[in-house]
Amino acid sequence: MREQVCCRCGRASINGRTCEKCKRYLDLDGVIVAAGYEGGPMRELVHKFKYNGLTDLATILFWVLFQAVMTQEWQGWVVVPMPLHSSKFHERGFNQTDLLARKLAGYLGAEYRPNWLRRVRATVTQTRLSQLERQANVYKAFSSSVDLRGEKILLVDDVMTTGATLGAAAQALKDAGAKVVWGVVVARG
Numbered sequence: 781m782r783e784q785v786c787c788r789c790g791r792a793s794i795n796g797r798t799c800e801k802c803k804r805y806l807d808l809d810g811v812i813v814a815a816g817y818e819g820g821p822m823r824e825l826v827h828k829f830k831y832n833g834l835t836d837l838a839t840i841l842f843w844v845l846f847q848a849v850m851t852q853e854w855q856g857w858v859v860v861p862m863p864l865h866s867s868k869f870h871e872r873g874f875n876q877t878d879l880l881a882r883k884l885a886g887y888l889g890a891e892y893r894p895n896w897l898r899r900v901r902a903t904v905t906q907t908r909l910s911q912l913e914r915q916a917n918v919y920k921a922f923s924s925s926v927d928l929r930g931e932k933i934l935l936v937d938d939v940m941t942t943g944a945t946l947g948a949a950a951q952a953l954k955d956a957g958a959k960v961v962w963g964v965v966v967a968r969g
């Protein structure tokens with residue numbers, strides 16, 4: 781398995797845990813990147829899965845995710861997929877992350893709660909945005925109306941670029957009371 785790093789500063793860290801210094805700026809306690817090939821075949825697969833609706837790819841991508849998280853204990857954790865804004869959901873007809881996250885929860889024996897996190901604001905595609913612009917773009921884009929006090933949450937997404945989106949989602953979950961929030965993504969884009 782690839783070496784895991786702190787998702788904010790990029791220094792090596794155990795299992796992708798956020799380092800102490802970065803924890804002050806980030807609500808994510810860690811991010812596991814299952815396959816790290818920037819611009820490589822995994823990213824291409826994710827892209828096909830995401831935009832061409834090739835749901836058969838879900839099985840492959842699921843196993844990539846599963847082998848990355850199965851080395852850790854997730855008992856008592858709850859799996860939450862990164863939500864799409866309803867406008868995007870209608871455009872694509874499905875939330876690709878939901879397929880992966882649902883299956884992952886099943887295999888980990890974890891609870892699955894897709895409704896714990898909502899995207900309350902549509903955001904623009906981040907591809908051409910700088911780090912600061914990305915942070916502004918996703919600021920307050922998520923919310924949770926559930927009391928999450930004491931919950932340990934594993935947030936599933938397909939690709940992480942700067943971590944701004946995962947960070948904003950984690951912030952909403954922590955605002956709702958979540959104790960620990962980890963992310964797991966297929967690839968780093």
Ligand SMILES: [Zn+2]
Pocket residue numbers: 786787788789790791798799800801802803
């Ligand atoms: Zn760090």
